[in-house]
Amino acid sequence: MHMKLIIGLGNPGKEYSGSRHNVGFDVLDQLASTHNAGKFIAQKKFEAELRELTINETKVLLAKPQTFMNNSGSSVQKLQHFYKLNLQDLMIVYDEMDIEPGKFMFSYGRGSAGHNGVESITASLGTTDFARLRIGIGRPKNPEEKASYVLNKPNKDDQKKIDATIKTSISALETWVSEGLTKAMNTWNGV
Numbered sequence: 656m657h658m659k660l661i662i663g664l665g666n667p668g669k670e671y672s673g674s675r676h677n678v679g680f681d682v683l684d685q686l687a688s689t690h691n692a693g694k695f696i697a698q699k700k701f702e703a704e705l706r707e708l709t710i711n712e713t714k715v716l717l718a719k720p721q722t723f724m725n726n727s728g729s730s731v732q733k734l735q736h737f738y739k740l741n742l743q744d745l746m747i748v749y750d751e752m753d754i755e756p757g758k759f760m761f762s763y764g765r766g767s768a769g770h771n772g773v774e775s776i777t778a779s780l781g782t783t784d785f786a787r788l789r790i791g792i793g794r795p796k797n798p799e800e801k802a803s804y805v806l807n808k809p810n811k812d813d814q815k816k817i818d819a820t821i822k823t824s825i826s827a828l829e830t831w832v833s834e835g836l837t838k839a840m841n842t843w844n845g846v
Contacts, residue, residue: 658714659832660740661686662703662731664749664772666806667721675792676724676805678750678817679772682790683717685821686828695719701737702730710832727772728779735780746831747776747787748824750805754791757816759824761831761840762787786836788828790820 663679671677687695687706695704695717703718716738720730735745749772754760764784767773777783793813795804809817823846831839 657744658716658738658740659744659746660716660718660734660738661746661748661828662718662720662727662734664724664727664747665719666724667719671806673808674806675750675809675817678790678792678821679748680719682748682788682821682824682828683719686825687717689825692717697721701733703734710829713832715832724772724775726775728775728777731776732779742780742782742785743836745785746828747773747785748828749773749787749789750792751789752792752794752801752805754789754793756791756793756809756813757820758791759820759827760789760791760844761827761836762789763836763840786831788824788831790817790824792817 661683663683665671665677665680687708690708692706692708695706698705701718702722703720706717708715708717718730718734720727722730749770753768763786766783767777792809795801827839827843830842
């Protein structure tokens, strides 16, 4: 059976739960819940919490690296090697400051735009040739506040928009699993 790997980026620990930087974890939690996949299980050898589910007869492994954001690549590389996955079967889901709350976008083969988790993955895999689902969190008004901005919870208005985006992104990820990246981009980018 063909397998796809969806990795949601975030930081482990209760203090980071619900922060903008953990939106990748939130998307995976929602996807697992939508498909009644049960709880994530910690797997030390992959430095991640994992959950398996099936979407339209495709096995999908969900992974939440527990390495902290800046070292996400270590976990991603271990998973990719162990499961011998082609990079086109890999999707990274993460928070994106260049996209406003309430929007998301699929992309492929681009730079990190300063996202430390993506930089770590690019360094570990030795390439930028992987798909991403970038969930909009917007930018702080003061550029010097970037670090505290991503580690804090959004205000109520932004949270509503992000929650709606997370729900919509589930269908978008299902499109990617079933029909591939081009179809997912054409269907969902700009929605």
